[in-house]
Amino acid sequence: MAAPDALAQDGLSCVASAWHAHERELRAYLRHHLGESAPAEDLLQEVFLRALRQGEAFCTIAQPRAWLFQVARHAMTDHWRAQRPQEPVSEALPQEAADPRAPGLAPVDHLGDCLLRVLGELRPDDAAIVRACDLQGQTVQAFAQAQGLSLPAAKSRLLRARERLRTQMVTACQVRFDSDGSVCSHTPRADAPAPARN
Known part of the structure; x- marks a missing residue:
């Protein structure tokens, strides 16, 4: 059984290899959707960090490119969700008919x-x-x-x-x-x- 340091090194090597192969394509993908902006670079770094967190498990991923792009899509979804303005609920919205015995109870x-x-x-x-x-x-x-x-x-x-x-x-x-x-x-x-x- 490999030592923990060796396993960690293997994981780092797998991530580095995949990142070297796909970083440029990932950056282009994120910039295409987010523009030449800081968010695109921030999300690129987030994808890299998530890959690193996989450790040696990253070496077992059958299709690293597909995995990286899936993580990038999820990161963009989270980014857009966070940017969406939160509108307060209007008090004018219709309410369900209340039971006169105890309003608001099921x-x-x-x-x-x-x-x-x-x-x-x-x-x-x-x-x-x-x-x-x-x-x-x-x-x-x-x-x-x-x-x-x-x-x-x-x-x-x-x-x-x-x-x-x-x-x-x-x-x-x-x-x-x-x-x-x-x-x-x-x-x-x-x-x-x-x-x-x-």
Whole structure:
């Protein structure tokens, strides 16, 4: 195995060889897009430094020229992005219709009352694990130890409890989900029938 100094020297040699072969072409490319300006020279130096940072890994690059030009394109993109003026967002832009119950909150944030009601309708063991793990932040492993359960059994119980909670919330509060599975709306109904407990 080569010594670290030898590897570093190999890397430097690979970079120097590629740079000698392509520096003029890279400079012309950058000047073509940026003009005869300091930014073109600055980005040329940035490309060289990025190549140096590769160390001996640069020697394994199959097409050094393509790699150098890709780095140059990325450097130009970053340069142009930094030059783009940042316009403040106008306060006159239209806003989404606010929910009168709590302006600015997502639909899922209005489910607190429904959740508390539905938890009271679940089986006690379902409600206990949901409260502990989902509302109070207890780990499933800690819950399993406290209840004398194996970890797989506790995970299975939590999964089933969450499924029953979801089903009950859809029934009791008319919760609807979008294509990503996120809550998009709900309509609490005090008279919604509760499904029979399992």
